[in-house]
Structure formats: structure tokens, C-alpha cells
Amino acid sequence: MTGEYSESGNRPALVVGLTGGIASGKTAVSDRFAALGAAVIDTDQLAREVVAPGTEGLAAVRERFGAAVIDARGELDRRALRERIFSDQAARRDLEAITHPRIRARVTQRLAEAEAPYAIVVVPLLVEAGWAESYDRILVVDAEPSKQRERLMARDHVDRAQADRALASQTQRERRLALADDVIVNDGTPDELDARVQTLHRQYLGMAGRAG
Structure with a gap:
């Protein structure tokens, strides 16, 4: 491939x-x-990074899913988000549209930096x-x-x-x-x-x- x-x-x-x-x-x-x-790149770790506090990824998640998926510390409430997308395929696709391009961009960056x-x-x-x-x-x-x-x-x-x-x-x-x-x-x-x-x-x- x-x-x-x-x-x-x-x-x-x-x-x-x-x-x-x-x-x-x-x-x-x-x-x-x-x-x-x-060189090992873990996309689970990158998935957390792209929705960390202060990122545009987290802002996009909040805009799409509302403040209910943000906890008191300003971090993503993963349990609340999972409940939102568990049986809602459209919501899951919307989340993937936010996170996947950002994860892939970070993979590309890490590969370019890899020695x-x-x-x-x-x-x-x-x-x-x-x-x-x-x-x-x-x-x-x-x-x-x-x-x-x-x-x-x-x-x-x-x-x-x-x-x-x-x-x-x-x-x-x-x-x-x-x-x-x-x-x-x-x-x-x-x-x-x-x-x-x-x-x-x-x-x-x-x-x-x-x-x-």
C-alpha cells in the first residue's frame, strides 16, 4: 500500500x-x-491531545455538543460525550469529523519529526x-x-x-x-x-x- x-x-x-x-x-x-x-505514535494519545483544554478541537466539540460535555475544570467529559454518541450515528460522525482530521495532522507532524x-x-x-x-x-x-x-x-x-x-x-x-x-x-x-x-x-x- x-x-x-x-x-x-x-x-x-x-x-x-x-x-x-x-x-x-x-x-x-x-x-x-x-x-x-x-518510532511509535499512539493515536489514542493524539485523540486526547486534540481535545485538550484550550484547543480548537475542544472548542469545536463544545460548539457541536454543548457545555454539557465539558466538566467543571474545562476538560472534555468523556463519559457524557460517549453517552451522547453511543446510539446516535450522526453525532458519532460529527465527532469524527472534528477529531479525525486533527489526529491525522498530528500523525503527519510526528512522522516528519521521527528519527x-x-x-x-x-x-x-x-x-x-x-x-x-x-x-x-x-x-x-x-x-x-x-x-x-x-x-x-x-x-x-x-x-x-x-x-x-x-x-x-x-x-x-x-x-x-x-x-x-x-x-x-x-x-x-x-x-x-x-x-x-x-x-x-x-x-x-x-x-x-x-x-x-
């Missing part, structure tokens, strides 16, 4: 979009790539947002639903029913895997995950060298 970021000037020679289902281990994988020297042979851009909702064509390769972190449920219950201190609802709200696993150029199956020990990441790291260094 040809990345849209190739026209933005200075950027790593290879840009990989990393995605996966909830509690599949995306952070565990991206942290390992960062430790090996890859690494390749970059990993972590996009949990890559499939849902339709961003697959933005990256040179797509890496999916995959795990069996039973493993995701177990991790989610431990991580978020929720019961099985709540975990299952969260899993059901995600894009179908098969749809993610169909878009993947590379897959890391995160179902083993930390040492096994280390080895799988290191194998891909060497592959990406080779690709970046040829592209550069």
Missing part, C-alpha cells in the same frame, strides 16, 4: 499501521517496537475509521476472544457480561485479519511475544533499507 504520508516531506522510510481488538496486546507490542528503536528507519502508528480503530490505505503495511495484533475476555476482565475489573459487550462492539476479527499484511498472535509468554516482535523488527528494518 502507498502511504498518504509519503508526500509530507521527511518521514521514516516505512510506516506501519498497528491495530487489533480490545485487550489483544497492542500496547505490549508497540512498547516492544519502541524499545527496539522504532527512526521505520514508524509504528497505533490505530485501535484503524478498520472502523477506514485508514488502512494510509500506511505502507498493516500489522494486526491478534488473540483468541477467550484470551481477550480474560485480559479485559483483569485489566478493567469488569464482569464477563461487560467484557462480552465490549468485545461485541468491536470490528469483527475476520475483517481485521483480512486487511493484515502481518499478524502477531499474542497468545503465549512474554518471551514468545519478544521473539515475534524481534522477527518483524528485522523484517521492517530490511524493508525500510530497501525503501530508503
